[in-house]
Amino acid sequence: MVTINVAVLLVVIVIWRLRRRTEARSRFDEKLTVVIVLASGVLIAPTPVGEGIVNVPGQVASGVTQAGR
Structure with a gap:
């Protein structure tokens, strides 16, 4: 729960x-913004939201591959 709150705060700062x-x-x-973006990515990645974000491009690629067969 704490990880998501810090990640949301970092996203607000980036925006x-x-x-x-x-x-x-x-x-x-510019460097500080990049560091903040990377830190928020590290915080979001292990959460269910981060896993969902990672799964979406995989599902799209899978759908494109199956449609091409």
Whole structure:
């Protein structure tokens, strides 16, 4: 439960940071955003939500493969 709350907080921070103008960002800001995105990905991955996100592209690829036969 705590993992999801921290992950949601990081997602909100990423969305807030990405809303800023591109010209106003420094290299440090861009690197910090990348680190936050990676951290949120690590927190979300082992949760059921993360597993569902990973399963969707696999199911789409499987459907495309079966449709091509």
